[in-house]
Amino acid sequence: MTAEALTGLVFLPLLAACAVAALPGRLGGGFVLAGLAPLPLCLIVLTGAVVDTGTVSLAIAGFASPLGIEWFVDPLALILLWLNTVIALVVGLYAARDYPPHSARGGRFWALWLLLTSAMNALLLSADLFNLFVTLELVTVAAIGLLVIDGKPAALRAGMRYLVLALLGSLFYLLGVALIYGQAGTLDLYQAGERLGPELLPVTALVLMTVGLLVKSAVFPLHSWLPAAHGNAPGPVSAVLSAMVVKVSIYLIWRLWLWLAADWQPDWALPMLGLLGAGAILYGSVLAFLQVRLKMMVAYSTVAQLGYLMLLFPLFGPLGFTAATYHLLSHGLAKAAMFLAVSNILAVMGTDRLDRLGGADRRLPLDTLTLALAGVSILGLPPSGGFVSKWLMLQAAWAIEGWGWLIVILAGGLLAAAYLFRPLAVLCARPATARPADDVRAPSPAGLRWGGIVALMLALAALVAGLAPAPVLTLLEGGLPPGARP
Amino acid sequence: MSHAEVWVVAAAAVFGIGLYSLLIAAHLLRQLIAIKVMGSAIFLVLVVAAGPIDGALDGLPKALVLTGIVIAISAIAFALALLVRLAEVTGSTSLEDDADDDR
Numbered sequence: 115m116t117a118e119a120l121t122g123l124v125f126l127p128l129l130a131a132c133a134v135a136a137l138p139g140r141l142g143g144g145f146v147l148a149g150l151a152p153l154p155l156c157l158i159v160l161t162g163a164v165v166d167t168g169t170v171s172l173a174i175a176g177f178a179s180p181l182g183i184e185w186f187v188d189p190l191a192l193i194l195l196w197l198n199t200v201i202a203l204v205v206g207l208y209a210a211r212d213y214p215p216h217s218a219r220g221g222r223f224w225a226l227w228l229l230l231t232s233a234m235n236a237l238l239l240s241a242d243l244f245n246l247f248v249t250l251e252l253v254t255v256a257a258i259g260l261l262v263i264d265g266k267p268a269a270l271r272a273g274m275r276y277l278v279l280a281l282l283g284s285l286f287y288l289l290g291v292a293l294i295y296g297q298a299g300t301l302d303l304y305q306a307g308e309r310l311g312p313e314l315l316p317v318t319a320l321v322l323m324t325v326g327l328l329v330k331s332a333v334f335p336l337h338s339w340l341p342a343a344h345g346n347a348p349g350p351v352s353a354v355l356s357a358m359v360v361k362v363s364i365y366l367i368w369r370l371w372l373w374l375a376a377d378w379q380p381d382w383a384l385p386m387l388g389l390l391g392a393g394a395i396l397y398g399s400v401l402a403f404l405q406v407r408l409k410m411m412v413a414y415s416t417v418a419q420l421g422y423l424m425l426l427f428p429l430f431g432p433l434g435f436t437a438a439t440y441h442l443l444s445h446g447l448a449k450a451a452m453f454l455a456v457s458n459i460l461a462v463m464g465t466d467r468l469d470r471l472g473g474a475d476r477r478l479p480l481d482t483l484t485l486a487l488a489g490v491s492i493l494g495l496p497p498s499g500g501f502v503s504k505w506l507m508l509q510a511a512w513a514i515e516g517w518g519w520l521i522v523i524l525a526g527g528l529l530a531a532a533y534l535f536r537p538l539a540v541l542c543a544r545p546a547t548a549r550p551a552d553d554v555r556a557p558s559p560a561g562l563r564w565g566g567i568v569a570l571m572l573a574l575a576a577l578v579a580g581l582a583p584a585p586v587l588t589l590l591e592g593g594l595p596p597g598a599r600p
Numbered sequence: 601m602s603h604a605e606v607w608v609v610a611a612a613a614v615f616g617i618g619l620y621s622l623l624i625a626a627h628l629l630r631q632l633i634a635i636k637v638m639g640s641a642i643f644l645v646l647v648v649a650a651g652p653i654d655g656a657l658d659g660l661p662k663a664l665v666l667t668g669i670v671i672a673i674s675a676i677a678f679a680l681a682l683l684v685r686l687a688e689v690t691g692s693t694s695l696e697d698d699a700d701d702d703r
Contacts, residue, residue, distance in 0.1 A: 244664050251671050255678050262682060270686045274628065275695050277679050281635050282622070284675075288668065289615075289642045295661065296649035 119159040120172050120185055123195065123235040126152055127202075131228035138221030146215045149228045150206060153199045153235075157192075164192050168592055171241070184302070186241035189593030190439060193586060194238050194365060197446050200575075201357045202231040208454050208568040209350035211561045223263055230256035230354065237362050243291045243301045246366060247284065250330065254280045257359045261347040272342035279329050279339050286326030293319035303374055312378040320375050321383075324367055331363035333424055334394030337417045341401075344413035349457020352409070356416045356453060357446035364423045364442075371427065372435075372595035384427040391424025392522040399529030408466040408537050409456050412449070415492065415533065418526065419445050422507065428519055429510040432598045436590045437506030443586065444499025444579045448491035451572035455484040458565050459541075461557060463548060468537060473546020480566035482541050484573045489534040491576040494527050499579030607648045615641035626694045628683050632676060639672045 130149020134142055163170045170187045178184070187195070206227065213223035233252035240246045254277070262273040291301070297315055298306040310316040332340035340360070344352050371379050371387075398418030405411040419441075426438035458481045460466045463474055475482040494504035504523060511520040557565065579586075618638030625631045646661045646668070687693050 244667070248667065248671060251675055255675060258682070259678070262685070265685065265689060267690045270682070270689055271695060274679075274682055274686050277682060278628070278631055278635070281675060281679070282638075285635065285638050285642060288639075289645065292642055292645040292649055292661075295646070295664075299658075301660075 115159055116163045116170055117172050119156040119163075120170070120187070120239065121174075122152060122156040123160075123199075124232050124239065126150075126156075127228040127232035127235070131225045131232060134215070134221055134228065135225035138218055140216050142215035142217075142221050142224060143210075146206075146210075146224050146228065150199075150203055150231065153203070153231075157196055157199055160187060160195070161192060164189060164593075165589070183245050184241050185239040186304070187239060189589045190365075190368075191238045193439060193443060193590065194362070195235060197443055198231065198234050198238065198358050201354055201446060201450055202227070204568060204572055205350045205353045205357075205450055205454065208353075208457075208565050211557060211565055212348065212350065219263075223260070226256050226259045226263070230260065230359075234358060234362055238365070241303045243294060243303055243306070245301075246303075247288055247291060250287065250363070250366070251284055253359060253362060254284070254330070257351075257355060260351040261343055261355070263351070264348055266346065268342070268346040269348075272339070272346045276339045276343045279336075283326040283329035286329070287323045288326075290319040290321075290323030290326065293322070303369060307374040307376060307378075310375075310378060312380060316375075316378065317380055320370060320379070323370055324387075327363045327367045327370075328390070331360045331367070331420065332417065333364070333390055333420055334397055334417065335390070337394065337398070337420075340417055341410055341413040344416060344453075345407065345410040349454055349460070352413070352457070353450035353453040356413070357450040360416070360420060361423070361442055361446065364420065368426065368438075368595075372430070372597060376596040384430065387424050388428030388519065391421040391427075392519070394418060394421030394424065395522055395526040396421075396529070399526060399533060403529065403533040403536065405533075406467055406469070408468055408471065409453070409460065411468075411533060411537060412452050412456055415452075415530070416449060418530070419449070419492065422503070422523070422526070425507065425519060425523070428516060429507060429514065430595075430598065431510060431513070432591065432594055432600075433506055433510035433513065435594055435598050436587050437503050437510055439590055440499065440506065440579075440583065440586065441503035444491050444503055444576050447572050447576035447579065448488040448498075448500065451484055451488040451569045451576065452492070454565060454569035454572065455481040455488070458562060458569065462562065468540050470548055471537070471540050472543040472548050473541070474548045475541045476546060477548075478541075478562075478566070480563070480570060482538070484566065484569045485541070486538055487570070487573040487577060489530075489538070491573070491580070493530045493534060497580040498577050499583070500576070501580050502583045604648050607644060611641045611644035611648070614638075614644065626696055628686075628693050628695065632679050632683070636672065636676060639668070643668055 127149040130145045133145040172185045174183050213220040215224050233249050233256055237249035240249055258273045258277050262269050293315055294306055295301055298309040300306050329336045344355050395418050398414050402411050402414035405414060422441050423438055426434050459478055462477060491498035491500035494500040507523055615638050618634045622631055622634035643665045646665050649661050
């Protein structure tokens with residue numbers, strides 16, 4: 115049963131993607147449904163297995179490594195698989211409005227959407243350094259394809275810049291893989307580490323792979339491509355880019371440092387990775403505050419929030435690990451909700467320039483509410499998923515007496531309050547100054563309500579994550595990285 | 601210098617040439633070619649890693665290089681298609697004159 119569930123996670127969306135691409139038209143909706151709807155069932159089966167045994171692994175078609183590809187699931191991978199599936203499904207509900215699966219335009223969109231879902235699931239399942247490279251490339255190509263799907267000049271430029279940098283990042287990663295293989299003679303993420311030590315070549319390889327992944331995940335100061343890309347993509351695409359695509363690269367950095375190099379990570383590097391995170395939090399937040407466009411503000415907020423994921427390195431331990439993972443989860447939900455709400459605002463008002471959105475809440479009450487609720491989680495106010503993760507992270511910083519990190523976490527929260535209250539104040543301003551766009555290409559009222567409800571669901575999920583964090587935290591504590599185990 | 605060392609030095613030189621061109625090139629086509637050149641250098645490193653270990657030849661890196669070439673070609677093909685579209689829509693083949701706030 116578990117083997118079928120694991121295979122389904124990758125192959126159902128992949129086959130559906132091929133089907134939608136090959137046979138566009140009336141059947142499109144059916145293919146999309148067949149590719150996405152069974153995924154939660156697969157995950158329920160998988161969750162049962164992980165809860166029972168801790169980890170699940172599978173050698174595909176019975177070929178053991180090195181020639182075969184082995185998949186491996188632990189609680190961290192499982193939680194990201196859940197997030198990816200929920201985002202693909204729920205944001206997909208929103209995307210179905212803008213890109214009807216039976217239309218030609220929709221067919222192209224859904225083929226890429228399903229490919230992206232499949233590639234990210236495959237990445238999360240992989241335990242093989244080279245296979246991870248392959249899935250990373252697939253994720254990048256599918257994500258950029260989605261980003262430029264409407265052919266808008268700004269999106270094309272942003273996509274091109276993203277692609278050049280992402281290809282460069284992949285090369286650095288691949289060079290690191292080549293060096294690791296030359297030293298360890300294996301590509302298995304969990305075996306290679308045991309055969310290596312803190313010598314020059316393995317550390318060089320680790321640094322090369324990390325730099326490549328930092329480019330792909332847009333961690334400060336390599337974030338320059340992100341705001342334009344996430345700020346100019348179609349709404350549902352921005353949501354999945356910010357919620358998942360950049361996170362899977364950070365997930366890989368975690369895997370490299372905390373699993374592969376658990377015994378030989380250079381000590382000097384951990385605070386440096388943390389400093390990148392602190393830089394991201396402060397710089398991203400200040401730039402988010404300075405943006406004139408709402409969507410660019412949300413994009414810069416992603417730059418800032420990614421910084422918290424890098425704080426795992428200086429705050430490493432059971433607390434730090436659960437905190438960072440929970441942050442990944444709750445930020446994914448909240449940020450997806452935010453991008454969808456902003457996308458609705460953009461569709462109705464024809465612009466997302468803040469100076470032309472005064473009083474837009476009358477026209478868009480649901481989306482303003484979503485923006486506020488998602489903001490609660492990004493800020494880290496109780497009761498939200500963001501609060502749980504920030505609280506745990508503060509405890510972790512307190513426990514190691516890392517006062518600098520503590521201040522950065524608190525300052526990040528304050529700055530987030532500043533940049534999130536500004537658009538809310540504008541949206542609710544009286545008297546209203548904004549006028550909806552004349553050339554209304556906006557969705558129908560029913561479509562708007564539909565999109566608003568989908569976005570609200572995600573924002574509420576981010577809040578619920580704060581009310582009932584216990585199951586996820588317990589699961590994570592059963593799958594701590596080697597260095598954090600008691 | 602041993603056989604392997606010659607190859608590694610060659611790979612480093614090719615990688616350096618690619619990286620240098622990538623940094624100075626403004627035209628996107630040049631940038632993509634530079635990335636391709638860097639990729640070839642990495643394949644060279646992988647093939648060197650495949651050198652005889654304990655007398656036996658390791659076949660896996662060769663399989664990796666083959667897969668890598670396929671991926672590189674697909675990625676570059678996608679990049680070229682994107683570049684053509686970018687040139688059609690914006691009339692520009694570089695990202696120098698970038699304006700993100702054109703809404």
